[in-house]
Amino acid sequence: MGRRVCSYDRAGYAWSEDGPSPRTAERAAGELHTLLAAAGEAGPYVLVGHSYGGNTVRVFADRRRDLTAGLVLVDVTDETAVTALQISRPLLAVQLTVNQLAARLGPLRLLGDALLPPDATPAARTHTMVVYGDRSMAAARAESWASVDSAAQVRATVRPRAWGDLPAVVIAAGGQPVEVTAHARRLAALSSRGRLVVATTTEHYVQNAQPDLVLDAIHEVIAAHGRG
Template identity: 25%
Template sequence: MNMELQTKKQMNIFKKIWLGGISVVFLLLALGVVYESISSYIGVKNSPPPGQLVDVGDFKLHIHKQGTGSPTIILESASGSASNVWHDIPNELATFATVVTYDRGGYGWSEKASSDRTGVNIAKELYSALKKEDIEGPYILVGHSLGGMYSRLFAKLYSDEVEGVVLIDSRHEGYSEKTNPLLLEAGFNPVLSGYPPKHILNLLKQTGIIRILNIGNPDTETSVNIEMRPKFFDAREDELRNLAATEAALSDQSLGQIPLRVLTHGKPIDFVSFGLTEEQSRFMEDVWQQQQEQSLQLSSNSQLIVAKSSGHFIIHDQPELVINTIKNLVNEIR
């Protein structure tokens, strides 16, 4: 009998501890939600958009124009990158041309779009914003990574207004076909490109966990307040889930005689750090570089430029090379 009473007492104690622990967790989560809500409101209020919010139908697109004169250089960011990812590059380019940076629907200061995040929709939204702001061509399109595919689609849709294209370590439309089987074999979800699902990221954001992890780092303050919001996680994942449609839209593209410059990284990407084997990592790198060379076939006036000191983010590793490549192309067109 005493043993039974003692066991019951122990069970009651464990139950109270467990319920207490659960209560503490829920209390912390509730405090996190309040903390994030207040901090996010203040952060957004203190970080106004540098450009204009332009109505493109069902949402407003943030577009930032700098400089004057022709041509107009349009900078298209990579997946997961807002317009401020270009750092000082727009300022340098604005000394000799008009420069446009912008946030795709859901990114940065732009509102969330209701249409699917296909490359065609993204290109049409940008074109609409340019026309509404009276930012005329001729255009030189500069796209980094996935942004290179969106730049190419813009050139395909509005070829008469495009005079040059610069692809900065741009993803090729055949990359998924070549690499998805390997990624699936290695246990990765190729659709999300290694990112956690949006519902997990939204939960981490709304409970303040993302902000807490970045406390004390001033470099990420704008990112946490402006970029890492639920609308961004939704948009990025939607872009990736619509990647097949974007790739298909580029399958038969030809730029004709439009000048094309292809910048590719010189330092091999180490996919081993992402969980692949060395052999798999070499395969991924080989496919990427082979397809960079294949991109030259898009135009009869093309050139491959290797950024020898750069990884994938050439715009950060060798910004001067990016600026000079664009400047040389502008001078050639003029």
């Protein structure tokens, strides 16, 4: 039997409509549920989240455990790094505002690669005016400004064995400080069927550098769910 794979852009990104404020993880999780229901995609779902997207799927799994078949978390944001979030929030807001102006006024279109971050993926570079466009930068700024509240919402989901026996694979990029790997290990331990995988790549976008690693994790979680 075939399985469907669905991906989406959170509210405000790319061609998705803007969403109401504040742009917290809890709101994003609620919008994801609404989207899946409106699309007629019946659960339960294996939820795959990368970076900030991990916040969304972790809150979704906590609120709608009945619709969650398993989790694959790829180098996700650390919800305990509150001080770092508080410090970086205004800096990110300024940076994203500058990026938004560059997209709106034309320098991004003219200069292209010169204005993109060094870790921009080939796909992001190909679609610069969408990925780093005016609306996407506004959405990113709104999410970063709500990041402290989002982190608190995610922390509230963390309890011993919070995921029960939910199949879960937590993937961390390699070469990171020991505390980053320790955080990923603690996440995996939230499930009796959780597992930590440390990638050989040091790239944050593990799914681009080692796609087979992520695909194997997804297949593993699907198979584990099928075994009950």
